[in-house]
Amino acid sequence: MKNIVLLLLMNISILCPLAAQMSWTADNGNGTFTNPLFYDEFSDPDIIRVGEDFYMAGTTMHCMPGLVVLHSKDLVNWKFLSYAFNRLDMGDEFRLANGKEAYGQGVWAPCIRYHEGKFYIFSNINGHGMQVFISDNPAGPWEHKNMGGNIYDLSVLFDDNDKIYAVYKYDEVKMIEIKPDFSGYVEGSERVIIPAGNAMGEGHHIYKIKGKYYIISADYSPMGRMQCARADKIEGPYETAAISVKETLGTERVHWTGNVGLGSSIPEMGFKFKISKPFKDNMGCATLHQGGIVDLPNGDWWGVSMLDFRAVGRTTCLSPVTWEDGWPYFGLPGNLGRSPRTWIKPAVNVKVEPHAPYQRNDNFNGKTLLPVWQWNHEPDHSKWSLTKGKLRLYTLPAKDFLRAKNTLTQRGIGPISSATVTLDASHLKDGDIAGIGLLNIPYAWLGISRINKNLIIRWYDQANDKWMEASSKPSSSQPVYLRITGNFDEDTAWFSYSLDGKTFTNIGDSVLMPYQLKTFQGTRYA
Structure with a gap:
């Protein structure tokens, strides 16, 4: 297949106690630290x-x-x-x-x-x-x-x-x-x-x-x-x-997907999830x-x-x-x-400036992906490339989001963070979908689809099996900006999009991010 998607930039912003930081660090800068070591x-x-x-x-x-x-x-x-x-x-x-x-x-x-x-x-x-x-x-x-x-x-x-x-x-x-x-x-x-x-x-x-x-x-x-x-x-x-x-450490028990566990099959679209509410006394x-x-x-x-x-x-x-x-x-x-x-902090004979474990934003100008990235399963290396500051993802057939090869992920970061991608969808062909998602079970995503030669912004929430299309119609000649904002202390996230990179419009409802034992991981940006 020659269909391609260009992801121009991945930008992760984290809202944390030190406003100047772009990512959580446990070091408070005054000789103390606050758990967790990483808020991911x-x-x-x-x-x-x-x-x-x-x-x-x-x-x-x-x-x-x-x-x-x-x-x-x-x-x-x-x-x-x-x-x-x-x-x-x-x-x-x-x-x-x-x-x-x-x-x-x-x-x-x-x-x-x-x-x-x-x-x-x-x-x-x-x-x-x-x-x-x-x-x-x-x-x-x-x-x-x-x-x-x-x-x-x-x-x-x-x-x-x-x-x-x-x-x-x-x-x-x-x-x-x-x-x-x-x-x-x-x-x-x-x-x-x-x-x-x-x-x-x-x-x-x-x-x-x-x-x-x-x-x-x-x-x-x-x-x-x-x-x-x-x-x-x-x-x-x-x-x-x-x-x-x-x-x-004062945390409540999580929202829980009770009917998805190790050994379960991947839930199909339309699957009825049983999601518990967090409770403080257990x-x-x-x-x-x-x-x-x-x-x-x-x-x-x-x-x-x-x-x-x-x-x-x-x-x-x-x-x-x-x-x-x-x-x-x-x-x-x-x-x-x-x-x-x-x-x-531990008594060691070295002074270390507070820093996060990873550089999370990626303009894809390097010869390799930043180490913060991990593929969801092993990718098909013939179907992606880094060229002149662009990550090219070649489309591959998949039944749904959880089965899509060459899905690139980063761990979700708390307490509140947002992930923004700049997407060039001009090379999508009819039936292709590309965008940004929450890799979890249930999952959710916001993407661009080409249907009958037209580009359409589409949102999907698997928990409620709910679709929505944006009223705005993107042009093939201009990039589209897609964003997820996640409150990882409340297990909720919401999606938004922009055609100019400045004004973002929310789409769909807030999305629940429960924990479950099928992936046995927290929610990931994808």
């Missing part, structure tokens, strides 16, 4: 320190490129460093091919480690086993090895005896030894180290601290919390304690859970963990860690298990 999704965080540098890895699900690595000098201000891979050659589902999809699948709960001059990221890829990515430099490139096995929600320890262990599984915690060349697992080494029923959950993080073994995990039943197990030997026996409980899985701990050069300890932040999805929070009776509690002396929303 960063789930399942794992963290390490190498010298005076901190590195963090997080889940990226079905998005490409994947397995993101961030870098920081002070634990508060982070910068994008690398992705561990650009693509996964693991079947049609990762390419939205032949009716298959990988929503909510792919990379889950990575573990980042450093050992003898090399960086490692371990992660389960659902249905394909444990993967390891290895590099001499955390900025990449990364070597990929598929180790297979049913090793999930894992953490890895390079022990003092030169053995490498992985702990994994939900509730019943297992351990297995990894071969030193990462070609597989040591035969006969698998064993249960914590039997089921001991309140251990998932998303494990294992450490050896002052001769003792610690495993931190998250348990969502009966409510989200962080649990810690410790033992003198890696095989146990372990004793356990809750180290963070009932911490929501903490559910929204509480602080699943994360790791790290020490500072001065001996202080800090922890990262994730918290459901409404339409944004799961985002990362930073907590001081207090050791008491040999347990690493998240929180402060006298208030163990509860993390402050605002607190004093």
Whole structure:
């Protein structure tokens, strides 16, 4: 197909406490920080320190490129460093091919480690086993090895005896030894180290601290919390304690799409959604859970963990860690298990200017896309290009928005943000649609369609299966400006358009952005 769409500019504006900023930063500029570290999704965080540098890895699900690595000098201000891979050659589902999809699948709960001059990221890829990515430099490139096995929600320890262990599984915690060349697992080494029923959950993080073994995990039943197990030997026996409980940092539970979950098929247009209202008296899985701990050069300890932040999805929070009776509690002396929303920054010997982790606006003048972008599944690389400050997206057939290949996304940013695209639709042919959308289930979009040779501005809301056409008729010779404004603390968004780039007209109703477990992500601009 030769039909093309030209996206000239992507502009993201974020309304946040510091008006001069173009994006949220947790650093308040006065020696304190305010959670979350990023007001956009960063789930399942794992963290390490190498010298005076901190590195963090997080889940990226079905998005490409994947397995993101961030870098920081002070634990508060982070910068994008690398992705561990650009693509996964693991079947049609990762390419939205032949009716298959990988929503909510792919990379889950990575573990980042450093050992003898090399960086490692371990992660389960659902249905394909444990993967390891290895590099001499955390900025990449990364070597990929598929180790297979049913090793999930894992953490890895390079022990003092030169053995490498992985702990994994939900509730019943297992351990297995990894071969030193990462070609597989040591035969006969698998064993249960914590039997089921001991309140251990998932998303494990294992450490050896002052001769003792610690495993931190998250348990969502009966409510989200962080649990810690410790033992003198890696095989146990372990004793356990809750180290963070009932911490929501003041957030309510999200709007929830109750009838769309993992394993569900993609909802068709006209699907009847069951969407719950948020309620304040049930903490559910929204509480602080699943994360790791790290020490500072001065001996202080800090922890990262994730918290459901409404339409944004799961985002990362930073907590001081207090050791008491040999347990690493998240929180402060006298208030163990509860993390402050605002607190004093970690004591490191470096001054860092407040900054956001990504540059979000893109004029497409570079040779590559900015790293803030991720494709929804693996794209068809023959059907897009960057040329002279323009992103060209070639049209591809799709049944609906969720099945459309070459959809480029950014995470939604809270508390309130807007995304604007400048669109040249002059090359659209009859039946083509291009525009800006909210990638979620239910989804919504605002685009340009060519119907009977005429360009038409159209809006669609899947939650209510509702269409609307604008009265304004764009000209093929002029660009059209499309905008989404999202209030991610209220789970609502609205669309607008402009023919001159100055005056914007709202179209359609406000759109609800509920959280759901099919994509297992917050709402994304697309």
